[in-house]
Amino acid sequence: MLYIRDLTKRYGNFTAVNHLSLHIPAGDLFGFVGPNGAGKTTTIRIVCGLLRASGGSVQIGGTSAPVGSREMKRQIGYVPDFFGVYDNLKVKEYMEMYGSMYGMYTRDIAKLTDDLLELVNLTDKKEVYVDTLSRGMKQRLCVARALLHNPKLLILDEPSSGLDPRARVEMKELLKNLHAMGKTIVISSHILSELSEMCNSIGIMQQGHLLAAGLMEDVMNRFGGGRNIHIRIASPMEPAIRLMQEQVGVRIESVRENEMIIAYNGGDQQISALMQYMLQNGIVLTDFHREEGTLEGLFMQLTGGGAE
Amino acid sequence: MKFRMNPIVKKDLQVTARSMRLSWGLFAYEGVLTFAFMLALLGIQGESRSFYGGNIYSYLVMLFPVLAISQVCIVSLIVPLLTASSISGEKERQTFDIMMTTCMSPFSIVVGKVTSAVIRILFFVLAGTPIMALAFVVGGLSWLDLLSFMLVISLYSVFLGSIGIFCSSICKKAIAAVILSYVLTAVICGATTIPVILRMLIGRGKPGESLLFMLFNPILFFEEYFMQVMTGESLMADELSRSDVGILTYALSRGTLWIFISAACILLLSFVFMLLASWRVNPLHGSGTRASRKKK
Ligand SMILES: Nc1ncnc2c1ncn2[C@@H]1O[C@H](COP(=O)(O)OP(=O)(O)O)[C@@H](O)[C@H]1O
Ligand SMILES: [Mg+2]
Numbered sequence: 001m002l003y004i005r006d007l008t009k010r011y012g013n014f015t016a017v018n019h020l021s022l023h024i025p026a027g028d029l030f031g032f033v034g035p036n037g038a039g040k041t042t043t044i045r046i047v048c049g050l051l052r053a054s055g056g057s058v059q060i061g062g063t064s065a066p067v068g069s070r071e072m073k074r075q076i077g078y079v080p081d082f083f084g085v086y087d088n089l090k091v092k093e094y095m096e097m098y099g100s101m102y103g104m105y106t107r108d109i110a111k112l113t114d115d116l117l118e119l120v121n122l123t124d125k126k127e128v129y130v131d132t133l134s135r136g137m138k139q140r141l142c143v144a145r146a147l148l149h150n151p152k153l154l155i156l157d158e159p160s161s162g163l164d165p166r167a168r169v170e171m172k173e174l175l176k177n178l179h180a181m182g183k184t185i186v187i188s189s190h191i192l193s194e195l196s197e198m199c200n201s202i203g204i205m206q207q208g209h210l211l212a213a214g215l216m217e218d219v220m221n222r223f224g225g226g227r228n229i230h231i232r233i234a235s236p237m238e239p240a241i242r243l244m245q246e247q248v249g250v251r252i253e254s255v256r257e258n259e260m261i262i263a264y265n266g267g268d269q270q271i272s273a274l275m276q277y278m279l280q281n282g283i284v285l286t287d288f289h290r291e292e293g294t295l296e297g298l299f300m301q302l303t304g305g306g307a308e
Numbered sequence: 309m310k311f312r313m314n315p316i317v318k319k320d321l322q323v324t325a326r327s328m329r330l331s332w333g334l335f336a337y338e339g340v341l342t343f344a345f346m347l348a349l350l351g352i353q354g355e356s357r358s359f360y361g362g363n364i365y366s367y368l369v370m371l372f373p374v375l376a377i378s379q380v381c382i383v384s385l386i387v388p389l390l391t392a393s394s395i396s397g398e399k400e401r402q403t404f405d406i407m408m409t410t411c412m413s414p415f416s417i418v419v420g421k422v423t424s425a426v427i428r429i430l431f432f433v434l435a436g437t438p439i440m441a442l443a444f445v446v447g448g449l450s451w452l453d454l455l456s457f458m459l460v461i462s463l464y465s466v467f468l469g470s471i472g473i474f475c476s477s478i479c480k481k482a483i484a485a486v487i488l489s490y491v492l493t494a495v496i497c498g499a500t501t502i503p504v505i506l507r508m509l510i511g512r513g514k515p516g517e518s519l520l521f522m523l524f525n526p527i528l529f530f531e532e533y534f535m536q537v538m539t540g541e542s543l544m545a546d547e548l549s550r551s552d553v554g555i556l557t558y559a560l561s562r563g564t565l566w567i568f569i570s571a572a573c574i575l576l577l578s579f580v581f582m583l584l585a586s587w588r589v590n591p592l593h594g595s596g597t598r599a600s601r602k603k604k
Contacts, residue, residue: 048409052592068592070411078409084402088326089319100315101410145406 001026001184002047002153007056009042009208016042018208019056024186024201026061026152029179031199032188033299038205040188041081044157048078061152074102077146081157081188085130085138091117092126095145102149109148116144120174136167140174147178154178155186160194172198192299204299229271231278232259232287240283247274259287315412316420317427324428337382337432341439344378345371371443373534376457379436380464380530383429387465388493390425391472392485395589400482414586418477422469422582429465433458453537460533463571467526468493470578470585477588493526496577500525519547523566523573532567542566 002024009017017039024030032040045051047058049068058067065071085094092113099109117123120140125133133141139159146154159175160168176198179185189195195202196216203213212219233240237255244250244262253261264271275288324330352367398404407417437454444454472489479485503518522528522544535543544566587593 045405050405050408050591068590070413073409073411076409078406080402080405082402083406086319086323086401086403088323093319093322097315097319098406098410100312100318101407101412103312103411105312142406149411 001028001061002186003057003059004043004047005057005059007043007046007058008054009039009046009051010054015208017046017053020205020208020210021056022203022210022213024184026184027179027182028184028201029175029199030184030186031195031202032186032205033190033192033195033202034188034205035190037207038190039208040205041157043205044078044155044186044188048076048155049073074149075152077143077149077151077154079139079142079146079154079156079159081161083138083142085133085141087129087131089130090126091122091128091130091133091141094130094141095148098145099148104149112148113144116147119147119177120144121170134167136163136170139163139167139171143171143174143178147183153184153186157188158190159187160189160191168194228253228261228263228291230259230261230287230289230291231285234258234284234286235282239281240278243278243281243283247277250274314416314420314423316417317424320421320424321427333386334432334435338435338439340382341375341378341436344375345439345442348374368443369449369538372440372449372453373538375436375440375443376534377530379433379461383433383461383465384468384493386432387425387429387468388472388475388486388489390428391421391469392476392479392489393482394421394425394473395476395585396479396482396485397476399480408589408591414589415582417589418473418582418586421473421476422466425469425472426462426465430458430462433461449537456533456537460530460571463574464526464530467574467578470581471496474581474585474588477585497525497527500528519544523570524577525570526574529567529570529574532570536564536567 002022004020004022007017007020007022008015020039020043032043034040042051046053046067049072053067060072060075063071063075089097092110095113095116096106096109099112100106104112113126114123117126120143122137122141122144125137125141130138130141143154143156143159156175160171163171172194175185175187179198179200187195187199199216201213201215202219204211204219212222214222231240237258237260241252241255241260244252244260249265251263253263264274266274271290275285278285278288348371352370355367395404398407408414412420440454440457443449444451468489471492472485475485475489475492476482479488500521503521507518528544532542532544535541542564
């Protein structure tokens with residue numbers, strides 16, 4: 001769906017985006033994660049044709065239209081991180097104006113507006129002035145606006161920044177619905193917890209580099225492979241420790257009264273083999289589990305290493 | 309194909325119609341015009357009493373240039389205010405980015421902004437017509453003169469609007485853009501006379517071809533226009549026929565040709581400014597400055 005190749009953006013001698021390559025397949029809800037200043041907004045603005053790249057290419061849905069061309073713009077719905085609305089303009093007129101900016105006819109826009117306002121739960125605000133809406137409502141209106149021309153790709157830059165918790169939940173529900181309806185969505189955020197609940201794929205960015213990208217589980221597994229294993233034992237500890245010391249690739253991190261923590265770089269099958277082996281050797285296990293992997297943990301692990 | 313209104317024009321008109329600024333603007337415009345009318349009337353009465361003993365009708369025709377020039381002055385002040393804030397205003401209120409991601413081309417955005425300013429200013433001018441019409445009824449001018457004034461002031465608004473939008477596209481702040489567009493308008497008026505002054509100094513009083521630069525001068529354009537309407541003569545035609553120059557200027561010295569060529573030249577200049585503005589507005593061409601962002 002969205003192909004980014006070798007994308008680079010330099011401001012003077014500062015490189016905001018550094019040879020970023022990324023493919024987001026159709027139907028994904030892609031979370032674009034990174035601390036402030038990582039280059040997420042810069043990347044998004046280039047994709048939307050609002051900023052000229054220093055190098056690299058962006059392609060959408062197999063067309064070879066250049067960034068910023070009308071054909072490309074038709075495929076993208078963009079919700080910026082900060083945006084304003086006009087005074088003295090009603091919600092339905094707001095929609096009509098942007099619809100006509102895509103060359104749509106008033107009659108078609110009116111019909112679509114009803115559907116979209118219902119989708120974003122703003123039906124009762126149709127006759128209200130946009131500048132009187134709350135921040136959360138404006139955000140949802142902006143999503144409805146971005147969907148007017150039925151783009152293949154919806155891009156939201158930090159959609160929940162500045163929203164109260166309730167508005168955040170509403171926004172998340174809306175995005176989940178859109179995902180279920182088959183839209184390809186890209187969301188950038190520096191808040192990880194909300195992305196991990198909603199996205200099916202992620203890309204982690206820092207200082208202009210894409211550190212990892214792919215399906216959520218894949219990324220977690222690939223980079224969570226080094227997570228520790230906690231083992232609780234009801235039999236004496238000595239034989240268990242000896243057994244572990246003999247194993248290749250196992251490092252004992254700590255031993256307590258009836259528990260030990262080992263570092264093991266194996267996959268799921270190797271871990272279950274390890275467990276079997278212990279049982280076969282008469283060790284009584286009461287607990288054997290891998291540390292819970294969180295996106296936060298992964299994020300800290302990835303970005304901590306590259307922050308020098 | 310169905311006619312479709314430029315979305316920007318439509319939105320601007322919708323929004324303007326609802327804002328208090330329109331009411332106050334209209335009030336101020338008519339107020340100034342009425343004031344000018346009163347002053348002119350007083351002046352005419354005084355004149356006519358001292359010379360012709362009460363026959364003021366032959367003087368009333370002077371109401372037309374007085375009112376028309378007042379309007380030209382007000383328009384000169386307002387149009388830059390309307391257009392110079394348009395692009396930088398969009399950036400300040402952070403609506404610019406979204407607009408640029410739609411299918412509106414930069415040129416149609418620029419044209420939309422200028423058109424909406426011209427329409428809004430014509431709204432004021434039309435509202436002032438009844439006052440103007442008095443000069444026609446009692447002053448003996450034809451309705452064609454009134455129509456021609458509408459055309460001339462529209463042209464002038466397009467000219468000012470295109471300068472305004474150009475300044476708006478290069479300034480980050482709306483206020484800077486407004487000031488720059490006043491300055492730029494003054495510079496255009498001044499710069500087009502420099503060749504003439506130089507030629508007069510060097511060429512011992514004969515401006516020659518340097519007069520062609522004056523085709524782009526809006527002040528001279530209005531001077532010619534009022535000369536034509538009031539006296540049927542042309543200052544430039546006189547000037548050109550006296551200074552013996554090539555075939556080009558000879559043609560220009562024929563009757564009213566000057567004013568039409570000058571109108572075309574001013575339109576051309578406006579078009580160039582609009583093209584430059586749309587080039588600057590395109591984020592992929594211009595300096596790529598992002599819209600100013602509010603820190604939360
Ligand atoms: N116009 C600009 N001029 C210079 N540096 C910029 C400009 N815009 C952004 N940057 C820098 O580029 C980096 C990436 O910014 P941005 O893409 O906004 O990050 P993010 O959205 O991930 O927080 C930041 O360090 C920022 O300071
Ligand atoms: Mg950002």
